[in-house]
Amino acid sequence: MKATTHTEVYRRFQGRLAPARLRCLPLLAAGVRVALKRKWPLLLYLPPFGAMLVLSFIVYTKFLLEEGLAPAVLTPAGANPGTQVIGSLAGTLIEVHTIVFWSVFGMGQFALLIAGWYGAGLIAEDRRRGAHLLYFARPLSKLDYLLGKLGVVACFIGAGVLVPALAIALTAVFAAPGWSFLTEHGSIFLDILLYTSVHTFVLASFMLAISSLFKRWAYAVVTIAGYVLLSSGLANLLSWLNRDQSWQVLSPTRCLWRLAASIFEVEQVVGVRLDWSPALAWSGLGGVVALSWLVLWLRVRRMESVA
């Protein structure tokens, strides 16, 4: 038998290089994995998921009450203040779609925090650490890079906004007698998908665009926080001065609220003015997205010049 040794350390690569088109996927996967390395920030999801549980429970009891069944915990004998509140809320026969609206409305605030944490550094840190020198020496197009990064922050935002809303709707599906909820109000799933897609896409694009302007994630976070506050303040001020709620379009947050109200057919929300046109809200958001992508394209074009 012939003896062989295999001492060479460097070997030629025998496999094939795929002419793959979707190079953003490995980037996305790697980005999510790296982001999940730190466990503490997942606490940011605690409020959304807590709220999700509460709201799902409300939906659940609502259907039970409609059927005439009252869960034991809601009887006066075993009641504590929390469950009494829930009981009374459920008792007022609020529609599921309103509850879903509350979910996305509330989660919207946390979405901003989540986007800030997971998204502010995505491009900023790459620029600071010179990662673009490594990425763009690969057959990776600008679009691949942007989609990969967008995907990372979109995953995290989506988890915070989409999942609670879906959970509530699914609770309704299974809590309602038979499949009545699904047959009568099944379109709510499409509404949820539509709204969360828009919300995620707008917020993610915006966050990435800000991230691409800086080299430190802290600056990006401060900028986006500042922008949100300023735009809300300005929107309020100009609306009040001109007695025309159309000025709310200046604030992306208000646009999203208006959009949510329109999609989930909510007429009134405490503390939010809804007397302006949804079409304006759409165009306001469209403007933000367009501007964000313009900024992103220009910045990434500069990053592509390595060496």
Added chain:
Amino acid sequence: MIEIHGLSKSYGSVRALDGLELTLAGGPVGLLGPNGAGKTTLIKLLLGLLEPDAGSATIAGQDPTTPAGRRALRASVGYMPESDCLIPRMNGVELVTTLGRLSGLTATDALTRAHEVLDYVGLDEARYRIADDYSTGMKQRLKLAQALVHDPALLLLDEPTNGLDPKGRREMLELVHDLGHAQEKNILLCSHLLPDVEATCRDVVVLKQGRVTLTGAIEELTGADGRGFELELDGELAPFEAALAADGIALRRERDGRRTVELPAGARDADVLFALAARHEVRILALRERRATLEQVFLAGLGREERP
């Protein structure tokens, strides 16, 4: 390997590349030139990140004048940047694997390949640590590993010994030498440290003002002519010098204090020098072929006098 004809690229009023002509067959080549000579632009071209204004080129079988060609080019080229660069918060394995996947390897291929190249560059347990915490030496090796993971046809190494201490420099140069000679990879080494280039490359290309001013094999450019020798001597030299003169050999003193002789045509070795040295009690401490260093060739080629 590389064929470039009449390539030009301007940025506004600055002509970065001016009708560049270059043909390289392969092997390890040094790329030299003063700052601003167009090296950075040439690197961008070789990386498929540049659309030329004019001219044609074939690099590793790809055509950089078309977008598709440029994309394909980046799959066949490995780049080790000069500046500090890494992907935040990844360890060595993750970094090389991710970049391997982005170059087109499948997930499992990328992982095995990553480990292979990390073995090759000598990053052992450190590969499981976060790259942000690496020392300079480790970062340089990691950069080399990520350039090798997809086994590119052409390796572009930009100042690979940057920031390394002498031991690190030597180890890196050994790796580069191995890649260029034993592994027979095509390498383009950009460095300002000419001894590095001399130690690892066979040929050089010198750029100046967007054009190639000099190409050739290092052996030839610094070549000995077989008859000139440099001597280090100790002892009373006058009688020795006289005896040499009697034999028709002139002992010269160069500007920088070195002593050189030129043996007569037909002399096959320097035994005569030793014989005369023995007779006149002069010690020969060193006897070398008179060669230029690459540094001298380079500086002379750029129109300056050589520095002693």
Added chain:
Amino acid sequence: MSLLLEARDLSRYYGQVVGLNDLTLSLEPGVVGLLGPNGAGKSTFLKLVAGEIRPSRGTLTVLGHVPFANPDYFRLIGFAPQQDAVYEEMTGLEFVIFLTRLSGHREAAARARAEQAIERVGLADARHRRTGGYSKGMRQRIRIAQAIAHDPRFLIIDEPMTGLDPLARAEMSELFRALAVQGLSILISSHILHEVEALTPNVVLVHRGRLLARGPVREIRRLLTRQPRKVEIRARDARRLASALLESAVVSSVRIEADGVRLSLETSDLERLCSDLPALAGRVGAGIQTFESRDASLEAVFDYLVT
């Protein structure tokens, strides 16, 4: 001749990390190279000599002064640290004038000195441009200019050659040589051994915070008696020469390369070998073409000492 520098049991700690450990060294005026692996204590030593930090223990006297926070001392020295730090908005000339004035010169005198220093580093053409627009090599040179403008007696430089192309490097070496001739003492810390070798035979080697060796390179080599000298010979008939060499008492081993022309040997006494070789060569007639011992270079010595 008074000493340039005297350090006695000089130590510096950074919490648990030892920068320098009981360094005792005295240096005479002249050009000295400071060498050592990364993390050996070179930067610490330079900062101590430049008066930027204070010793944790021990004493340091440079040019008769204690360096730390000593304004008189700062006028005597010029320090060009490694960090690429310039005031980007100033022009080259303004930058040097500014720093020259800090050492106490008046406006007119400072300007004259600055112009002269800039001329010497070869940046006269670029002196009215923003330093932010300088290349790395130019920034290096302008920092040297600010270090020499106030006419110091002692120049301390950390890694002067990084980023410089060979032309600029040759010019920089020329500048240092000229300065040394004019009586300026220079302490250069560098990793590029052959550059240091070209400037001065005197080196100080530190390793793990301790002094490893000091003095002219050849002398240090001679002290390393445990390492036999390696000699490379090329001869037309290497084998015949080899057997003759093995008869010599000072030759401890001989190795012949596969091409039959190159030969390397180890000897315990190079001087003796050089004395014996001519006679031996004449007797054997082996056709010696080259003969050299390359391990007295700074690189080899460094290698032997720093394992």
